Amino acid sequence: MKKSTKKHILVYFLAIMLIVSLFAVAQFYVRQTRQRIQKTQEEAATQSQTEAETLLTKVKVVEILPVPFTDILVLPGTVVPYEDIDLAAKTSGTVEWIGPKQGARLKKDEKLLQVDVTSSKTKVTEARALYEQALKDYNRIKRLYNEKITSKEQLDNAETVLNTSKAALDSTSVNLKDGTLYSPINGILDNLLVDPGEYINPGQTVMKIVDIDRVYIELPVPEKDILYFTKGQEVALQMSVAGGRENNNETSGTSDFRQGDFNGVIDFVSMTADNTTRTYLVKVLAENSEHKMRPGMIVRARLVRRELQDAIAVPFFTIIDHEKGKSVFVIDEEGVARERPIQYGSFQRGLVEIRNGLKLGDKLVVVGQRSLVEGQKVEITGDITPLARQWILEGRDLSKLTVDILQ
Known part of the structure; x- marks a missing residue:
């Protein structure tokens, strides 16, 4: 092998070793960076949880206890008199005299109004004269009949005339009496509808009397x-x-x-x-x-x-109004807020009867409920159950508990 070839192989080998070393260093740096990031995230999560626990919504609660409750229906009503009489004229004629003034207190059978009855008096006088004459005639004929001097037919005719004249006398006497009006009740003359000198007709209302x-x-x-x-x-x-x-x-x-x-x-x-x-x-x-x-x-x-005697009732201010209806918040055993939809009944001195949605023993939020959401962890800073139980035993107005619990 030539010397130059060996030299090239050595250069390649050193280059490969350098690349491997650089790759290992890079991997080590990446691992270190990831560990630092993870540690930072864990520390941040721990800090957030600590801060969240420190900033828990503070609430006060009361245990739902059975309370005496009066279910009351409140309605508007209209006042009307015990007695309300429109006093009407019984005969026609001119008003001659009116006794009491409008607004006066009246006694039963008190004389109120007099109609001019001059013509009625004349008719009574005439009817009485006819009756007295018919009575004399009847007695005379009856005596003759008993003596068998006259017939039964004459006696019957005389009796008929007598009865007719008696009916006429009674009728005119009634008309005479009807000219005077008396109060039928104890009451007040609330309205006087006629004046002296005014002509009135039978059935016409002349006074309004109320008791x-x-x-x-x-x-x-x-x-x-x-x-x-x-x-x-x-x-x-x-x-x-x-x-x-x-x-x-x-x-x-x-x-x-x-x-x-x-x-x-x-x-x-x-x-x-x-x-x-x-x-x-x-x-x-x-x-x-x-x-x-x-x-x-x-x-x-x-x-x-x-x-x-054992109703479930809550203070009115604990109820939250939503578009879907009304609800309250209770705290479960883990200290978590739970929203409960309710159906309510009547009201009594600031308390509301709850017919559905709560049960005895529930811990109702009475302070802090406005800022709660479903599932939120809370901190209970006060439990007013002992105070509520004492008020129930004493029969006091539970709707006024706010004076104590907000202090």
């Missing part, structure tokens, strides 16, 4: 609720009544009002529904001696549908 010492509150009850209510059931009533000025501000030009509380009793429950509204009429009778409730006023009636 509001007691009043009815008429309530339109939906058909789904009507079976809850019966005659004799007590009802709580509320309305705005004048309460005087709380501040002596003479220039304000407005009056202050407060809520008036009254009690009533169901006196009537309709058996048939209104064809238009599909509601049933319920009439609540209430004492109104101070006349604070006036006909036509609107009153809020609170009717008890059910008394529940």
Whole structure:
């Protein structure tokens, strides 16, 4: 082999060794770089998890406990008088005298109005004279009949004349009596529709008399609720009544009002529904001696549908409103927030009856629920279950728990 050939082989060998060495160095560098990147990622993940745990949403919870709950239906009602009478004239004539003024309090059988009955008095006088003459004739013929001097036919004719004259006298006497109108009830003269000197006709309304010492509150009850209510059931009533000025501000030009509380009793429950509204009429009778409730006023009636001893109820502020419905958040055993769709019933002093979606023992979020999402890990910073249990035992208003838990 020539010397030049050996030299070329050596050069090739050295070149190959250099390439292999460079490749090994490159591989080593790549491995080192990957290890550094992986370590950095692991450290970043650990740091993110630590920061996430540090920034967990803080919530307060309460265990769902059975609570006494009154299922109440609140309805607007209209006040109507206990008695409402349109007093009508019984005979025609000119109004001669009117006693009470409009707005006056009336007593039953009190004289109210007098129609000019001069012609009626004349007719009564004539009818009485005819009757007295017929009575004399009848007695005379009867005596003759008993003595067998006159016939039975003459006696019958005399009796007929007597009865006819008696009927005429009674009729004219009634007309005379009908000229005077008396109050049929104890009440108030709410509207006077005629004046002295005015001519009136039979059946014409001359006065409106109302009795509001007691009043009815008429309530339109939906058909789904009507079976809850019966005659004799007590009802709580509320309305705005004048309460005087709380501040002596003479220039304000407005009056202050407060809520008036009254009690009533169901006196009537309709058996048939209104064809238009599909509601049933319920009439609540209430004492109104101070006349604070006036006909036509609107009153809020609170009717008890059910008394529940172990209901599931939550504060109204814990409920979240979505387009799909309403829900609440509970915390499971692993400290994760779970959203629960609910079906709710009636309200009572800030509490809402939950008919579906919660069960006893669930841990309900009462503070922090607005910022939660399904499956989110949370930190429970307070459990107000002992306080809620104490309030239930004391019969206190659970809707006011927010005053304590937010402090």
